[in-house]
Amino acid sequence: MKYITSSNKKQQGAIMVLVLSFFPLISVFAVFMLTLASQNYSTIRFQEHIKQAQLASVTAMDFAKEQYELDQSYNGTAETTLYETATHRVAFEVVSRGYTNPSQTQQDIQGFGRVYERVSGRLVQEREIQGKITYTSGTPQSVRFVFIIDNSGSMSESEWLQSKETADASIEYVLDNAPTAEVAVVQYGTNDSSHVHKYDVTVPFTKDPVTATTWDRRYGPGSPSVQDYQDHLPASLAEMRMDSVYGPGDALDLAGASNVQFVLFTDAYGERNSGGCCTSLKKASGEPSNWNSQDALSGYGEYNQLKDGTVFADDGYSGLTSGWTVLSVYDDDNNINTTSYGVLQTRRVSAAIASVGGDYDEGIDDNSGDPEGDGILPRKFIYQTLSAGPDEIISLLQQILEKEINI
Numbered sequence: 001m002k003y004i005t006s007s008n009k010k011q012q013g014a015i016m017v018l019v020l021s022f023f024p025l026i027s028v029f030a031v032f033m034l035t036l037a038s039q040n041y042s043t044i045r046f047q048e049h050i051k052q053a054q055l056a057s058v059t060a061m062d063f064a065k066e067q068y069e070l071d072q073s074y075n076g077t078a079e080t081t082l083y084e085t086a087t088h089r090v091a092f093e094v095v096s097r098g099y100t101n102p103s104q105t106q107q108d109i110q111g112f113g114r115v116y117e118r119v120s121g122r123l124v125q126e127r128e129i130q131g132k133i134t135y136t137s138g139t140p141q142s143v144r145f146v147f148i149i150d151n152s153g154s155m156s157e158s159e160w161l162q163s164k165e166t167a168d169a170s171i172e173y174v175l176d177n178a179p180t181a182e183v184a185v186v187q188y189g190t191n192d193s194s195h196v197h198k199y200d201v202t203v204p205f206t207k208d209p210v211t212a213t214t215w216d217r218r219y220g221p222g223s224p225s226v227q228d229y230q231d232h233l234p235a236s237l238a239e240m241r242m243d244s245v246y247g248p249g250d251a252l253d254l255a256g257a258s259n260v261q262f263v264l265f266t267d268a269y270g271e272r273n274s275g276g277c278c279t280s281l282k283k284a285s286g287e288p289s290n291w292n293s294q295d296a297l298s299g300y301g302e303y304n305q306l307k308d309g310t311v312f313a314d315d316g317y318s319g320l321t322s323g324w325t326v327l328s329v330y331d332d333d334n335n336i337n338t339t340s341y342g343v344l345q346t347r348r349v350s351a352a353i354a355s356v357g358g359d360y361d362e363g364i365d366d367n368s369g370d371p372e373g374d375g376i377l378p379r380k381f382i383y384q385t386l387s388a389g390p391d392e393i394i395s396l397l398q399q400i401l402e403k404e405i406n407i
Contacts, residue, residue, distance in 0.1 A: 049115045049125035051361075052090050054376050056082050056113025057127045058356060060092035062403070064109050067094075068133045072104060079114070088124070089116045101319045105135045129356060129373040132309075132321045134258060142180045143259040144205060146252065147171060150266035151189040151219035152279060153229030160217055163265055163329070168213040169390035170263065170397060175209045178401050183212050184252055186240075189219030190230035195277045195292045197235035198228055201251040231268045234283040235293040237302040242295065247315035254312060260322035261400060262306065263393070267330045270342075270349030270365070282349050282365070300367045303353050308371040321371070323355040323400065325380040327393050347383055354381035357403075358396050 059082060067074045076096040083090050090113070097108035109132065115125040147167055155163065171183050185203035190196065200218040203211065219228035245252045254260065266281065273284035277291045283298050296302060303324065305311050312320040328350045330343065344363065352365040356372045358380035368374050380399075382392045 046125075049088070050127070051377070052088075053113040053115050053125040053127040056090050056092045056115075057111045057129045057373065057376065058113070058378075060094050060111030060113060061109065061129050061131060061133075061356075063092065064094045064111060065133045065403075068107065068135050072135050075107075076109075079112075084118065087118055089118050090114070091116065100132065106319050107133050109133050127373065127376060129376055130371050132319075142256050143178060143182075143261060144252075144254060144257045145171075145174050145181060145183040145261045145263060147183060147185045148233075148262060148264045148266075149185060149187045149202075150231050150233075150264075150268055151187050151217060151223065151229065152231035152267060153192075153220050154267055154279075155220065157217075157222040160220070160222070164217075166327070166390040166393065167263075167265055170393055171212045172209050173390075173394050173397055174401070175207060175212065177398075182207050185212070185215055186252075187218040188231065188233060188236035189225065189228035190232050190235065190278060191225075191228050192230050192277070193227060195230075195290060197232055197239055197292065197296075198225075199236045199240050201245065204251060205253070230278050231266070232278045232280050232291070232293055232296075233264075233266070233268065234280070234296040234302045235278075235291075237306070238293075238296040241302065241305070241311050241314075244315045246312055246317065250315070254315070254317045254320060257317070257320060260306075260312070260320055262322055262324045263397070264324065264326045264353070266326070266328055266350075268328075268346075269330065270346035281346070281353060300352060300369060304367070304369045304371060307355070323357075323380070324353055325358075325393065325396050325400070326350045326354040326382070328381070328383045329385060330383075347381075350383070351377075351379045351381045354379040356380075357399060358382075 063077065067077065077094040079091050079093040081089055081091050093112040095110040097110060100106045100108055111129040113127045114123060116123055149163065149167060174181050174183055182205040184201065184205045186199055187202050188199045190198065198219065202215045202218055206212050217223040219225045221229065244250055246254050248255060268279045268281050271282040271284045272278065272280045273286045282300060283293060283296045285298065287293050297305065306322050307324065309319070309321040328346065330346050348363045348365040351360055352367040352370065356376050356379060358378050360381040361378040364375055364377060364379065366374060380396050382396065384392060
C-alpha cells in the first residue's frame with residue numbers, strides 16, 4: 001500500500017499549477033500558428049488571383065488583335081467571362097481608345113483582366129495592359145527588327161563570338177520566315193575614361209542575310225575601340241534618340257514600317273549608381289555626374305518611349321510602337337542576390353524592359369510607365385549562358401512572327 005504524504009500532495013499540487021499555467025501559453029501559440037497559416041494561405045490566394053488577372057488581360061489583347069483583323073470597325077469587347085472555378089469568375093474586357101491614324105488601321109487599346117468572387121460578385125483583382133493593335137487585312141506587316149548587341153569588356157573575344165553566332169542565327173531565322181521583314185544591327189559601348197556613350201549602326205536595315213550577318217565587333221576587346229568597353233544602354237539609347245536615327249534619311253529610317261521589334265543581347269548589370277562608370281540596363285537615380293548619363297531618361301524612360309512610339313513620332317513616323325525581346329547572359333554565382341547589380345535583380349530589370357508575352361513568369365521590377373502594363377507577366381525575356389545556343393530566342397521570335405505579324 002502506498003501512502004500519500006503531505007509532501008507528495010504539495011508536489012502534485014505544484015505540478016498541477018505548473019501544467020495549468022502552460023495552458024494560456026499553448027492557446028496563444030495555437031492562435032499564432034493558425035493566424036500564420038491563414039496569412040500564408042491568403043498570400044498564396046492573392047498571388048494566384050494576380051496571375052489569373054494578368055493572364056486574362058493578355059487574353060484581352062490577343063482577342064482584340066484577332067477581332068480587329070477580322071473586322072476593321074471593331075471597337076472593343078464588353079466584359080466577357082473567360083472561365084469560372086468553384087469560388088471565382090475570371091473575365092476580360094477590351095476598351096478601344098480610338099484610332100491613331102486617318103486610315104483607321106491602328107487603335108489604342110486597353111485590355112483588362114478581372115477576378116471576381118462567384119457568390120458575392122466582389123472584384124478581388126484587376127490588371128490592365130495598354131497597347132496598339134494594327135489592321136493588316138490578313139497580309140504580313142512590314143516589320144523592322146533592330147538587333148542591339150552589348151559590347152562590354154566582360155565579354156571576351158571568344159564569348160562575344162558565341163553571342164554573335166546566336167544573333168546571326170536569330171537574324172537568319174527572321175529573314176527566312178518573314179518575307180517583308182528587314183533587320184538592322186546596332187552595337188553600343190561607353191568609353192571607360194571619358195564616359196562618352198556611343199552606338200554604331202553596324203548594319204542598316206536590309207533583307208539580305210549575307211549583309212545582315214557579315215559584321216564585326218565595334219567596341220571593346222578585339223575591336224578598333226578597345227577602351228569603349230562599358231555598357232550603359234539607356235545613355236546610348238538617349239544618344240540615338242537625340243540623333244533622330246529613326247527619321248527620314250537617317251541611319252535607321254523607318255519608312256514603310258508597320259511594326260518595330262527590338263532584340264537585345266546583353267550581359268550588363270540591372271542597375272548601378274555607384275562605383276566606376278558604368279554598366280547598367282536601367283537609368284538609376286543618383287548616378288554620378290561624371291558618368292555623363294544626364295541626357296538619358298530616368299528609370300525605364302528610354303525603353304518606354306520606344307515602346308509607346310514617342311521617339312518614332314518625334315522622328316516623323318507617328319502611329320508606330322515597338323516590342324522588346326531580351327536575352328541576358330549575365331550570370332555570377334558569387335552575386336546571386338537581389339541588390340541593384342545582383343543576378344536576381346538584373347533578371348527583374350531585364351523582364352521590366354521586355355514586352356508582355358513569352359514564358360518568363362518570375363520576378364519583375366516596378367515600371368509604372370510601361371505602356372504594356374506595370375508588372376504584367378509573362379515576359380519575352382530569357383536568361384541563359386552564351387553556349388546555350390539560339391533555340392530559346394528563336395522560339396520567342398517565332399511567337400512574334402506568328403502572333404503579331406501574321407506570318
